[in-house]
Amino acid sequence: MMSSAEPPIMKSFYIIPRIPGRFVGIWPQEKRPWFKNLMSAFGLIVVLIGACGETLYGILNLDNLVSALEAFCPGTTKAVCVLKLSIFVIYHRQWFEFVKRLRKMLCANQDDKAQQILIDVSTTANRFTLLLFTSGFTTGTCFVVLPLIMGIYRWSQDQPIQIQLPFNIILPEFATEHHWFPLTYMVLTASSYWTGFIFSFVDGFFVCSCLYISGIFRVVKHDIRSAFADLDGVDYCTPSMNAGIRVKLGYIIERHNAIFDLCSELSRQSSVIVLMHFISAAFVLCSTILDIMLNTSSLSGLTYICYIAAALTQLFLYCYGGNHVSDSSLDVAATVYDIEWYKCDARTRKMILMILRRSQRAKTIAVPFFTPSLPAFSSILSTTGSYITLLKTFL
Numbered sequence: 001m002m003s004s005a006e007p008p009i010m011k012s013f014y015i016i017p018r019i020p021g022r023f024v025g026i027w028p029q030e031k032r033p034w035f036k037n038l039m040s041a042f043g044l045i046v047v048l049i050g051a052c053g054e055t056l057y058g059i060l061n062l063d064n065l066v067s068a069l070e071a072f073c074p075g076t077t078k079a080v081c082v083l084k085l086s087i088f089v090i091y092h093r094q095w096f097e098f099v100k101r102l103r104k105m106l107c108a109n110q111d112d113k114a115q116q117i118l119i120d121v122s123t124t125a126n127r128f129t130l131l132l133f134t135s136g137f138t139t140g141t142c143f144v145v146l147p148l149i150m151g152i153y154r155w156s157q158d159q160p161i162q163i164q165l166p167f168n169i170i171l172p173e174f175a176t177e178h179h180w181f182p183l184t185y186m187v188l189t190a191s192s193y194w195t196g197f198i199f200s201f202v203d204g205f206f207v208c209s210c211l212y213i214s215g216i217f218r219v220v221k222h223d224i225r226s227a228f229a230d231l232d233g234v235d236y237c238t239p240s241m242n243a244g245i246r247v248k249l250g251y252i253i254e255r256h257n258a259i260f261d262l263c264s265e266l267s268r269q270s271s272v273i274v275l276m277h278f279i280s281a282a283f284v285l286c287s288t289i290l291d292i293m294l295n296t297s298s299l300s301g302l303t304y305i306c307y308i309a310a311a312l313t314q315l316f317l318y319c320y321g322g323n324h325v326s327d328s329s330l331d332v333a334a335t336v337y338d339i340e341w342y343k344c345d346a347r348t349r350k351m352i353l354m355i356l357r358r359s360q361r362a363k364t365i366a367v368p369f370f371t372p373s374l375p376a377f378s379s380i381l382s383t384t385g386s387y388i389t390l391l392k393t394f395l
Contacts, residue, residue: 007110009118013103016129017204020197026088027201028095040089043194044082050191051078053169060170069291071168073284073307074143074195080280081195084202084273091269098265102209105216105258114219121215122208128317129204135310136196142303143167144189166192202273203314209266210321210365214328216259221335223252224355228339237343245344249351256332256355263325263363271367274318278370281315282380286387315377322365322372332359 014021021027025039054075058068088095106118147164154162163176166188175184227248230241237245288308292301336356341349364371 007107007118008115009106009122010103012119012122012126013106014099014205014208016126016133017201017208020133021201021205024085024194024197024201026085026092026198028088028092028099030093030096032089032092037089040085042190043198044085044089046187046191047078047085047194047198048082050167050169050188050195051075051082053171054167055079056170057168061168066291066294067168069287069294070304073287073291073304074167074192076280076284076287077199077311078191078195080276081198081202083276085198087269087273088202094269098209098262098269101258101262101265102212105255105262106212108255109219109223111222114222117218117222118212118215121211121218125208125211128207128211128320129200132204132207132310132313132317133196133200135306135313136200137193139303139306139310140192140196142306143192146303199314203277203317206266206270206274207317207321210325213259213263213266214324216255216262217325217328217332220252220256220259221332223248223255224332224335224339227252228341231340231343234343237345237348239345242345242348246348246351249348249355253351253354256358259329260358260363263329263365267365267367270365274365274367274372275370277314277318278367278372278376278380281311282383282387284311285315285380285384289384289388315380318372319374319377322376323374326362326364326373329359329363 018027023039024043025032025036026043029036054071058071058075061068061071109115143166147166150164151162154160163181165171165176165185169188171184174180227245230244231237234241285308288304288311292304292308333356336352336359339352341352344352364373370376
């Protein structure tokens with residue numbers, strides 16, 4: 001048993017998503033201080049400016065498909081990020097309660113092996129989130145730096161310097177005037193980086209939550225094996241052994257039910273986020289790939305290669321997290337079946353049957369029309385390929 005009051009898993013608990021979440025001001029808290037509201041309001045405004053201006057640019061320039069796609073791709077991502085940020089701000093108390101419940105369940109079993117299981121899962125989750133953060137930051141940097149590189153090149157070649165913003169966007173006329181241009185560029189730069197911070201936190205929070213839940217399922221498997229460890233080498237279970245097993249099974253059943261409730265809560269609170277992300281995913285991937293195929297600028301093509309890498313990372317992590325939860329919940333049934341339950345008495349077998357029947361149906365992070373899973377990831381990629389093939393016939 002661990003002697004420390006705080007188990008080791010708490011040292012890595014949401015350690016990567018917590019950074020962009022606190023920077024943007026949307027890390028779940030019971031009471032939000034005024035400066036957190038100010039930071040999230042600023043993020044909402046700058047990302048909303050980008051989402052509206054870029055989408056409007058794409059609509060008004062449909063005759064130039066490359067320019068329209070270069071506006072639609074980041075514009076769609078920003079629109080979804082506005083939704084994600086709004087949901088975390090509006091329902092911050094519910095998210096705080098979810099994190100509180102999850103923390104309690106992770107700390108419930110402080111056995112060395114159980115904690116090691118959770119630490120391994122947490123390490124994987126934080127590495128994925130770091131990958132997500134890195135891809136988003138790199139993409140944002142490419143968008144911001146590209147116009148500066150082009151400007152320096154024109155200046156070095158004694159060519160006329162053109163006013164070029166990081167994104168194709170519709171803004172008021174004064175925003176591109178000489179005196180206001182630096183401020184406009186900084187606002188759009190903030191819009192780019194805030195978008196990366198928002199989806200790094202929200203998507204990273206989702207995949208970490210899913211992997212933590214799957215880790216708790218694994219701990220339940222460990223507890224089940226531990227509860228029946230005394231049956232090895234005996235022909236039947238004595239009354240005292242049955243009584244001891246029933247006490248342990250009562251705790252396991254209570255914990256198993258709590259995990260299912262936690263999954264349902266995560267599904268309920270993230271359903272709109274996951275649904276809108278999946279709806280936009282095929283469009284974003286299709287638009288980005290088409291833009292790379294049609295774009296003749298190598299620097300711009302490099303930017304959108306980074307962009308598609310970030311978009312694929314986002315989509316994969318949603319599907320990977322959901323798939324991990326369902327697989328881990330099903331593994332509990334296999335563990336229960338493999339133990340020597342036939343050595344127990346009828347009363348103990350009934351308790352075993354309760355766990356077995358509930359775990360035979362996979363627990364999924366279900367949202368309307370979609371269930372995040374690896375087959376869903378494959379299906380979206382297939383749909384994207386079909387859209388691209390269809391659109392190429394018209395180009």
